Amino acid sequence: MKNMTDFPSQAPLLEVTGLETAFEIDGELYNAVDGVSFNVKPKQVLGVVGESGCGKSVMSLSIMQLLPKGIGKIRNGQITFNGQSLEKLDDKKMNKIRGKDIGMIFQEPMTSLNPVFTIGFQLAESLHNHFKLSKKEARGKVIELLDQVGISRPERVVDEYPHQLSGGMRQRVMIAMAIACKPKLLIADEPTTALDVTVQAQILELLQGLQETNDMAIILITHDLGVVAETCHEVLVMYAGEVVERADVVTLFENPKHPYTELLMRSIPRLDEEEEKLASIEGIVPSLKNMPRQGCKFVDRCPKAMEECRTITPRLSENLPGHEVRCLLYETSWNREGMSAK
Amino acid sequence: MAELADKTNLHIKPQKRMSPWAVARRKFMKNKLAMVSLFFLMTISILSFLAPYITTADISRVNIGSMSLEPSAEHWFGTDKSGRDVFTRLLYGGRVSLLVGISCTMLIIMFGTLIGALAGFFGGLVDTMLMRFTDFILNFPLLVFVIVLNAVFFGKLGGVPVLIAVISVLGWGGVARLVRSKILSEKENEYILSAISIGSRPSKVILKHLIPNVLSTIIVQATITFAAMIVVESGLSYLGFGVPAETPSWGNMLSASREPDVLQNMPWIWIPPALTLIITILSINFIGEGIKDALNPKSLR
Numbered sequence: 001m002k003n004m005t006d007f008p009s010q011a012p013l014l015e016v017t018g019l020e021t022a023f024e025i026d027g028e029l030y031n032a033v034d035g036v037s038f039n040v041k042p043k044q045v046l047g048v049v050g051e052s053g054c055g056k057s058v059m060s061l062s063i064m065q066l067l068p069k070g071i072g073k074i075r076n077g078q079i080t081f082n083g084q085s086l087e088k089l090d091d092k093k094m095n096k097i098r099g100k101d102i103g104m105i106f107q108e109p110m111t112s113l114n115p116v117f118t119i120g121f122q123l124a125e126s127l128h129n130h131f132k133l134s135k136k137e138a139r140g141k142v143i144e145l146l147d148q149v150g151i152s153r154p155e156r157v158v159d160e161y162p163h164q165l166s167g168g169m170r171q172r173v174m175i176a177m178a179i180a181c182k183p184k185l186l187i188a189d190e191p192t193t194a195l196d197v198t199v200q201a202q203i204l205e206l207l208q209g210l211q212e213t214n215d216m217a218i219i220l221i222t223h224d225l226g227v228v229a230e231t232c233h234e235v236l237v238m239y240a241g242e243v244v245e246r247a248d249v250v251t252l253f254e255n256p257k258h259p260y261t262e263l264l265m266r267s268i269p270r271l272d273e274e275e276e277k278l279a280s281i282e283g284i285v286p287s288l289k290n291m292p293r294q295g296c297k298f299v300d301r302c303p304k305a306m307e308e309c310r311t312i313t314p315r316l317s318e319n320l321p322g323h324e325v326r327c328l329l330y331e332t333s334w335n336r337e338g339m340s341a342k
Numbered sequence: 343m344a345e346l347a348d349k350t351n352l353h354i355k356p357q358k359r360m361s362p363w364a365v366a367r368r369k370f371m372k373n374k375l376a377m378v379s380l381f382f383l384m385t386i387s388i389l390s391f392l393a394p395y396i397t398t399a400d401i402s403r404v405n406i407g408s409m410s411l412e413p414s415a416e417h418w419f420g421t422d423k424s425g426r427d428v429f430t431r432l433l434y435g436g437r438v439s440l441l442v443g444i445s446c447t448m449l450i451i452m453f454g455t456l457i458g459a460l461a462g463f464f465g466g467l468v469d470t471m472l473m474r475f476t477d478f479i480l481n482f483p484l485l486v487f488v489i490v491l492n493a494v495f496f497g498k499l500g501g502v503p504v505l506i507a508v509i510s511v512l513g514w515g516g517v518a519r520l521v522r523s524k525i526l527s528e529k530e531n532e533y534i535l536s537a538i539s540i541g542s543r544p545s546k547v548i549l550k551h552l553i554p555n556v557l558s559t560i561i562v563q564a565t566i567t568f569a570a571m572i573v574v575e576s577g578l579s580y581l582g583f584g585v586p587a588e589t590p591s592w593g594n595m596l597s598a599s600r601e602p603d604v605l606q607n608m609p610w611i612w613i614p615p616a617l618t619l620i621i622t623i624l625s626i627n628f629i630g631e632g633i634k635d636a637l638n639p640k641s642l643r
Contacts, residue, residue, distance in 0.1 A: 091544075098541040
């Protein structure tokens with residue numbers, strides 16, 4: 001199923017370096033995304049995992065420049081898409097990219113469609129925004145799109161209202177909307193979280209199929225490692241706004257390094273092992289205001305925490321080729337550097 | 343099996359295909375009170391606006407020969423103290439009152455929606471500035487302003503357009519606040535984010551996505567405003583600060599009852615405009631209530 005192509009030779013489609021996105025709370029800026037860097041190559045599926053509040057969604061909104069105005073803003077870092085610096089573009093220029101070159105799917109299919117318009121009307125909007133089309137042409141294209149995302153009887157659904165569709169169908173419509181202009185990159189922000197398990201599998205299959213036929217790259221944001229294992233080529237594990245581990249999917253599942261990743265793996269329910277209680281990670285992600293300024297941000301929840309973890313901030317370093325980890329356990333140089341810093 | 347499925351589909355098709363507006367229209371048609379009100383309002387409007395074709399009597403000429411006549415076959419509602427036919431003046435008066443009401447409502451709704459939508463959608467500094475301006479407008483005393491303007495422009499500019507302009511300029515504050523609050527909650531919905539994410543411009547997001555979703559509130563507010571504006575016009579005219587005295591309007595006609603003699607002994611002069619005014623305003627409110635019920639997805643009717 002998984003197409004384990006090697007990507008290193010290709011130039012990246014999206015390059016994010018040192019991205020810092022901050023929110024203003026009581027007049028002070030707090031980083032929700034704290035120095036995240038990664039690449040997405042053409043046709044690559046990148047998984048971003050992490051629990052609620054770790055900055056996954058904020059990161060995706062940053063790429064699309066959809067942060068709530070006046071509250072959230074990009075402080076630092078570059079987002080380069082196809083040679084263009086997105087963070088420097090104004091809204092007008094960004095609007096030409098949104099929907100055309102980068103598509104986005106949201107978590108909540110129930111509220112992602114405008115209740116007062118028909119499906120056809122909303123899908124056509126995406127086309128009208130970027131192409132000059134007559135109404136008839138747009139309608140034909142919309143029906144084609146609905147068919148492509150696996151909706152049966154597209155000629156009828158095109159004239160229906162969102163409330164007449166089920167959650168799974170709405171998510172299919174959302175996907176159709178996002179891919180209407182054949183974007184090179186699709187950002188899927190927890191596309192299956194609100195759906196039930198059988199529908200989840202169908203939606204993932206659909207995304208994979210579209211990725212192959214449309215030759216697009218996907219950033220799949222999720223908190224479900226099962227989803228990652230099924231669909232992604234490479235995985236970023238995020239915690240508290242930082243990337244804590246990055247590896248290709250096979251390596252990550254066979255050999256998770258960071259204690260957080262290990263714990264995440266352990267909390268996947270397994271049918272083949274008999275366990276009374278599902279493993280969980282104690283505690284929650286510290287809130288933006290209470291984020292430790294020094295040392296590892298995971299230290300309070302980490303079973304392998306050492307004394308040094310509180311004082312020395314770990315760096316994301318390449319442990320093995322193509323496998324980066326942010327943990328003192330794997331940082332060989334921390335001892336000397338840490339000492340010399342003191 | 344497939345045949346059966348087809349049949350069931352066909353069976354539910356007409357019901358399922360209805361747009362939210364069609365559902366609301368059907369609900370509204372079932373509301374008897376609202377329908378009667380609508381019928382009454384339409385009749386009044388048509389009669390008023392076709393007044394020149396219905397009666398040929400001159401509305402402003404003083405007729406000394408027929409002063410203060412009681413209702414008769416010739417003068418259905420009698421004549422007033424200047425000998426003018428009350429029925430004719432009632433029709434022409436409706437013209438002015440309804441015109442003022444509709445024009446003010448349209449201007450107020452348009453302006454209020456525009457300001458409210460901009461403030462709600464953009465937020466931040468835009469919101470603060472527009473809303474402080476709205477507060478300023480809301481605090482402005484309408485009556486004093488109208489009286490002063492009336493004094494300034496007396497006889498220089500036509501009365502009715504000036505009155506419409508003044509009422510509208512000072513009246514949009516409440517609508518702006520209401521629309522802003524609705525837009526604020528509506529814009530949090532993910533479909534707004536998804537509309538922006540497919541590259542829709544802010545103007546398109548506001549006009550195509552936000553306003554249609556708050557339209558039900560705006561429509562209901564429009565009916566309330568309509569009724570209120572007719573009352574404002576009548577009140578001002580009654581006090582002598584509204585429509586110029588020689589132009590008939592329901593308020594102007596009512597002002598005749600300021601004379602105790604008319605109030606006590608000549609009820610035919612003031613009862614027709616008073617009753618028409620009351621029933622018109624009631625009708626508008628019932629229609630508004632009907633629309634509110636019809637647009638509310640949770641109402642059972």
